[in-house]
Amino acid sequence: MGHLALLIIIEKWSMRELQIIHSIFDQVLRKVQEDGDNRVTRLQLALGALSELNPVSIQNQWRSISKGTHAEQVQLHLRLISAEVQCMACFRKYHPADKKILCPHCGSFGAKILTGEECYLEAIETKHE
Numbered sequence: 001m002g003h004l005a006l007l008i009i010i011e012k013w014s015m016r017e018l019q020i021i022h023s024i025f026d027q028v029l030r031k032v033q034e035d036g037d038n039r040v041t042r043l044q045l046a047l048g049a050l051s052e053l054n055p056v057s058i059q060n061q062w063r064s065i066s067k068g069t070h071a072e073q074v075q076l077h078l079r080l081i082s083a084e085v086q087c088m089a090c091f092r093k094y095h096p097a098d099k100k101i102l103c104p105h106c107g108s109f110g111a112k113i114l115t116g117e118e119c120y121l122e123a124i125e126t127k128h129e
């Protein structure tokens, strides 16, 4: 197993997106080093609906980062997690539409986010060579 990839940094990417993609690459690289003979075939990333990251943009970035490297054949799968918040006024739970926090029960803007801000690598599938 050679070097997995060299990160090529393109300025139009936001810092946050770069950090996430970079950290995914770090985790994949570590996994490959631990397993020796295993080849990474698929990655699964959990992404919350309230995340500022766009699934299409993540896929595009993954493709350009992995192009021409050992990771080029690795499929990146995104598992989207729907958003759920709890109203701070009436304490009822609801799913915000279009990332807007506005309680459909009492009209309050205050809410605690229960799910939807996730962005993490949750699975790495490997194949023994």
Ligand SMILES: [Zn+2]
Binding pocket: 087, 088, 089, 090, 091, 092, 103, 104, 105, 106, 107, 108
């Ligand atoms: Zn409410």
